[in-house]
Amino acid sequence: MDLDRRSLLKGGVALGAAGATLFDFARAWAQTAPWKPEPNAQLSMLRWKYFVQSEDDAFVALINAFTQATGxxxxxxxxxxxxxQPKASVAANTGTGPDLFWGLYSLPHLFPQKCVDMTDVANYxxxxxxxxxxxxxKYGKVSGGDKWIAIPVCYSGALMNYRIAASKKAGFSEFPKTTDAFLEYAKAMKANGTPGGFALGHASGDGNTWVHWCLWSFGGNVVDANDKVIINSPETEKALLYAKQLYEYMIPGVASWNDAFNNKAFLANEIHWTNNGISIYVAASNDPTKKEIAEDMNHAYFPVGPIGRPTELHLMYPILAMNYTKYPQACKALIAFMLEADQFNKWISAARGYLTHCLNAYDANPVWTEDPKRTPYRDVAKRxxxxxxxxxxxxxxxxxIADFVVLDMFANVCTGREDAKSAMKMAERQLQRIYRA
Amino acid sequence: MSDITAGTLRVQSSVREVSFWDRLRTNREWLGFWFMLPAAGFLLLFLAYPLGLGIWMSFTDARIGRSGSFIGLENYEWLLDDRSFVNATLFTITYTVVASVFKFAIGLYLAILLNRYIPFRAIVRAVILIPFIVPTVLSAIAFWWIFDPQFSIISWSLRKLGLMTGNIDFLGVPLHAQASVIFANIWRGVPFIAITLLAGLQTVPPSLYEAATLDGASPWQMFRHITYPLLTPIIAVVMTFSVLFTFTDFQLIWALTRGGPVNATHLMATLSYQRGILGGRLGEGAAIATAMVPFLLAAIMISWFGLQRRKWQHGGRDD
Incomplete structure (x- = not known):
């Protein structure tokens, strides 16, 4: 508790001190920026709800500085x-609503013709x-073109979380780097009574990220480059059989896990490896009774499969402006301002590793190196x-993804409800309807 | 005689002078029409229109944010061949039937128990209502913990008692998960039935029981020939409501399993939400929701016939 209050106080002082410089910078920036907001411009923004309060505080400070500098x-x-997403779709369709939407990965691609052209901001x-x-x-540009329809602000990474001592005891001084080694690892961990697990219930975050990693790492794919459904393939079958083997070494009950279950189980010493954002580590660091978990855990990339390159899926948060806005210049100015180093560095530090930048220069932000356990999350956008x-x-x-087609295919095979071939057929049928012209 | 005739004539002529508007103004039915209009407007706007729109949408390929084009029965054809949908329909029926039977049996038993003299009756009656009062999502979270694969209180107790070594996988195995959500639904639905039946029991005149006791009737005979027949109308109503609520259940499943594992606990309502709102395919979601209507209509018809029987229950005749 004490630790929490102290770190909060420190954060507050830092923010207060930053306030003045932030404003000075904002004013200077407003004078030289390529985008001059329209007179009397007012903006409204719908954004995703924060995971960490400190991120939102930093964001509000950033917006206030923008308001002071530009009016x-x-x-x-x-x-x-x-x-x-549903709200943005309705707004795009009816031509009225917030000027700016900040949502999840494919948002701008649902209505590319309704988004303000952001090419100049992206190039700048x-x-x-x-x-x-x-x-x-790929997320920011219109498909098959060079026009940017949104600015990719940040990723929220999903990587492997594991306990150090238990892994060492199982004979692994570092986290396995290949899918084969990972299977051995899971087996050894289970044999030692320190198993792990991946969510196989309808967990939109944790469930979808690991099954896509598994599918892709064996060369399986939902569709080809022309959006033709190719899920029913020998590669997919290999991925499914691998997942089934892995499932045998997981803790029982993962088929019912939603997004929160692995966090709970990890923090209660029930599981010793899983996939997650940095939230388990942050929660463990914040709770004095969980201190030994924070000290004994670390993060790693997902193992690489037979195709020989990383195949991770992370959540992307792009921001877009609707072309019905009366103040497109103000929208561009705000977005550019958000991603300028003086704001963005503070904001991403406040997010404590939950959020990862998409612009290479921010690799240098100290948030990634001041605690080495955060470092793997730095590379999330690249991977x-x-x-x-x-x-x-x-x-x-x-x-x-929303319909859990791939996730259910894996769950069907892992729980033994279907064999790999019929599970692939079921998924293929669903996908063909989703992807039909 | 002539006076009378003249009087009648005079009255008749004055009646003819009444304009259509005057007649309309004093017409009770016309007035009634206007009094009814706001209610009818509300019903049309908030019930008939959304229902009609939903049914229309089920014949289109509408997506969120954009109206689709008419595609006839394509959505339904696709669903008929969709294992998730067929499973969801079958499970919805099982869920409703099993839960309703148990809710009725336990509810009736509790009602009869509460109708007797027991100590602290008022408090016990209030306590019985708790599961019904607690918001569904809240009770679902309680069940979340009870059924948790790692932290379940049931598994923990059995483990501590030395009756087993591992944990029970309540929500991870399809059959277990189905039984678990049905159990949670029963727990939640019993109070409604118990309290309503209790109200019905209290309207049974004690004199009937006295007469039966004098005739030497056994408790079972009293229940079978007095309590049960007099309770039938209220049973019909309360069970209709219970069936409707259970069939259209959403919150409990969504909070507990989101339809998993592997779609085993999807009800039609949750599947419709997943496909229509989360997946964005409104047309298909609407088709799933529309497919619930025939079942609901059937439940209402049963209740309607149940209510009709009320007359002869009270010594009248059906006509």
């Missing part, structure tokens, strides 16, 4: 990230801050593939 009032509304930021990572370009895999990142990919 543009910004009204922020927060919704759980799953609810941003890209040139200034070491360029955009590849996956961010991430995009929703839909080889195919487009639009509405169809979003539907397939």
């Amino acid at each position: 543009v009032k910004v009204d922020i509304t927060r919704e759980s990230y799953e609810d941003v 930021l890209g040139q200034k801050y070491g360029g955009w990572v590849e996956s961010a370009q 991430s593939l995009t929703a839909g895999g080889l195919g487009s990142v639009g509405e169809k990919a979003a539907t397939a």
Whole structure:
């Protein structure tokens, strides 16, 4: 408790001190920025609801500085990230609603013709801050073109979380780097009575990230580059059989896990490896009674499969402006301001590793190195593939993920409800309807 | 005689002078129509229109944020061939039937028990209502912990008692998960039935029991020939409501399992939400929701016939 209060106080002091400089910078920036907000401009923004309070505090400070420097009032509304998409779709369709939407990965691709062209903002930021990572370009640009329809602000990473002592005891001084070694690891961990587990219930975050990693790491794919469904393949079958073996070494009950279950089980010493954001570590560090868990845990990349390169899926948060806005220049100014080093560095530090940048220059932010256990999350944006895999990142990919098609295919095989072939057929049938022209 | 005729004539002529508007103004039915109009408007706007829109949508390929084009029965054809949908329908029926039977049996038993003289009756009656009062999501979270694969209180107790070594996988095995959610639904639904039946029991005149006692009737005979027949109308109503609520249940499943594991606990309502709102395919979601209507209509018809029987229950005749 004491620790919490102290760190909060420190944070507050830092923020207060930062306040003045933030404002000075904001004023200077407003005078030189390429985008001049329209006179009397006012903006409203719908954003995903924060996971960490400190991130939101830093964000509000950033917005206040923008308002002071430019006179543009910004009204922020927060919704759980799953609810941003339906609201944005309705707004795009009816032509009225918030000027800016900040949501989940494929959001701008649901209505690309309704988004303000952000090419100038993206080029400005890209040139200034070491360029955009590849996956961010795919999320930000209109499919098959060079026009940017959104600015990819950040990722929320999902990586392996594991206990150090238990892994050492199982004979692994570092976390396995390949899928074969990982299977051995899971087996040894289970034999020692320190098993782990991946969520196989309808867990939109943790469930979807690991099954896509598994599918892709064996060369399986939902669709090809032309959005043709190719799920029913020998590669997918290999991935399913691998997952079934892995499932045997997991703690019983993972088939019912939602997003919160692995956090609970990890923090209660019930499981010793799982996939997650940095939230378990943050929760353990904040709780004095869980101190030994925080000290004894670490993070690692997902193991690499037979195809020989990383195949991770992380959550992307792009921001877009609707073309019905009366103040497109103000929207661009705000977005560019958010990602300028003086704001973005503070904001991403406040997020304590939950959020990862998409602009290469921010690799240098001390948030990634002051605690080495955060470092793997720095590379999340570089390692991430995009929703839909080889195919487009639009509405169809979003539907397939929301409908848990791949997740249910894995769960069907792992729990023994279906064999691999019939599970693939079921998924294929569903996907063909989702991806039909 | 002539006076009378003249009087009648005069009255008749004055009646003819009444304009259509005057007649309308004093017409009780016309007035009634206007009094009814706001209610009818509400019903049309908030019940008939959404229902009609939902049914129309089920014939289109509408997605969130954009109206689709008419595709006829395509959604239904696809669903008929969709194992998730067929399983969800079968499970919805099982869920409703099993839960309703148990809720009725336990509810009736509790009602009869509470109708007797027991100490602290008022408090016991209030306590019985708790599961019904607690918001569904809250009770679902309680069950979440009870059924947790690692932290379940049931597994923990059995382990501490030395009756088993591992944990029970309540929500991870399809059959266990189905039984668990049905159990949670029963727990939640019993108070409603118990309290309503208790109200019904209290309307049974004690004189009937006295007469039966004098005739030497056994408790079972009294229940079978007095309590049960007099309770039938209220049973019909309360069971209709219970069946409707159970069939359209959403919150409990969504909070507990989200339809998992592997879609084993999806009800039609949760599947409709997942496909229509989360997946964005409104047309297909609407088709799943519309497919619930025939079942609900059937439940209402049963209740309607149940209510009709009320007359002869009270010594009248059906006509």
